[in-house]
Amino acid sequence: MSKSESSDTAQYAFDGLDRVLHEKARLGMLSSLMANPQGLLFNELKDLCNLTDGNLSRHMQVLQDAGLVEVWKGTQGKRPQTLVRMTEQGRERFMRYINVLEQIVNDAIEASRAGKQVPNARRTGWDWSPA
Amino acid sequence: MSKSESSDTAQYAFDGLDRVLHEKARLGMLSSLMANPQGLLFNELKDLCNLTDGNLSRHMQVLQDAGLVEVWKGTQGKRPQTLVRMTEQGRERFMRYINVLEQIVNDAIEASRAGKQVPNARRTGWDWSPA
DNA sequence: CCCTGTACTTTCCAACGCAAAGCAACCCGC
DNA sequence: GCGGGTTGCTTTGCGTTGGAAAGTACAGGG
Numbered sequence: 412m413s414k415s416e417s418s419d420t421a422q423y424a425f426d427g428l429d430r431v432l433h434e435k436a437r438l439g440m441l442s443s444l445m446a447n448p449q450g451l452l453f454n455e456l457k458d459l460c461n462l463t464d465g466n467l468s469r470h471m472q473v474l475q476d477a478g479l480v481e482v483w484k485g486t487q488g489k490r491p492q493t494l495v496r497m498t499e500q501g502r503e504r505f506m507r508y509i510n511v512l513e514q515i516v517n518d519a520i521e522a523s524r525a526g527k528q529v530p531n532a533r534r535t536g537w538d539w540s541p542a
Numbered sequence: 543m544s545k546s547e548s549s550d551t552a553q554y555a556f557d558g559l560d561r562v563l564h565e566k567a568r569l570g571m572l573s574s575l576m577a578n579p580q581g582l583l584f585n586e587l588k589d590l591c592n593l594t595d596g597n598l599s600r601h602m603q604v605l606q607d608a609g610l611v612e613v614w615k616g617t618q619g620k621r622p623q624t625l626v627r628m629t630e631q632g633r634e635r636f637m638r639y640i641n642v643l644e645q646i647v648n649d650a651i652e653a654s655r656a657g658k659q660v661p662n663a664r665r666t667g668w669d670w671s672p673a
Numbered sequence: 674c675c676c677t678g679t680a681c682t683t684t685c686c687a688a689c690g691c692a693a694a695g696c697a698a699c700c701c702g703c
Numbered sequence: 704g705c706g707g708g709t710t711g712c713t714t715t716g717c718g719t720t721g722g723a724a725a726g727t728a729c730a731g732g733g
Binding site: 420421422423424425428430433435438439440442443445446447448458459460461475481482483484485486487492494502505506509512513515516518519520522523525526534537538539540541542 | 551552553559561564566569570571574576577578579589590592606614615618623625633636637644646647651653654657665668670671672
């Protein structure tokens with residue numbers, strides 16, 4: 412079996428793509444919270460991200476455990492309400508992630524521009540067959 | 543349980559984030575292949591994305607089944623070699639995905655600029671306690 | 674009282690990613 | 704010419720995860 416020479420040659424390994432952040436639902440939540448730094452209520456967030464209750468609850472916990480958001484349990488009268496906000500660390504990590512995304516996007520656009528018309532050439536001196 | 547009003551209010555649902563594409567390893571593979579439209583050999587791709595053999599094999603199949611890449615089995619002398627290329631559909635879907643990413647990135651940068659200094663204000667008329 | 678609604682939490686299961694093991698063909702030394 | 708190593712992948716097995724559904728808790732309303 413072959414060895415991996417780490418990121419020396421691996422320019423497309425995308426090490427910066429943090430698993431916790433790189434996830435549809437969570438990315439949506441964090442984006443919402445970045446746009447609403449004062450925090451969002453459980454149901455506001457749920458609607459913004461189009462998540463089910465259970466789903467949101469689950470992902471919220473993940474983000475909280477990771478220290479990316481802070482969760483406040485509150486009441487008005489006696490109705491419980493949960494408020495979520497980004498932490499400072501959350502902001503930082505999110506922006507770091509976004510920077511990686513930006514890089515990927517730029518590279519992709521660059522690549523797609525560069526490789527517009529590709530010849531049908533496979534490698535010569537080989538016999539290829541599909542699939 | 544609450545209903546989801548679809549994407550009317552759900553501006554952060556990120557429906558465009560195709561699951562097949564939105565995945566570290568696969569995103570890396572596709573980026574590599576976009577940058578090398580003539581195709582890449584199994585091991586070239588493996589090194590570029592810093593993947594193990596098994597891993598690459600698995601993800602390649604997923605991408606192939608999704609119609610995003612085409613796979614050519616070939617030989618030189620008698621050594622087998624696998625060549626992978628983007629399909630036209632692959633290119634399209636990838637760029638669509640990248641456009642969504644771009645949007646997310648721009649929104650995030652915008653949001654982070656806008657919400658620089660946030661007051662510590664929670665919602666008034668409530669009693670909050672952490673976690 | 675009970676029943677409906679709100680506000681979440683927990684449970685369960687299928688799908689997925691990843692590492693390790695497996696397989697097949699070739700090449701080399703002796 | 705046949706064992707052992709190498710190359711080039713594939714397959715298997717397992718631990719983790721995301722998501723739907725079910726569950727809990729409490730608060731009005733009839």
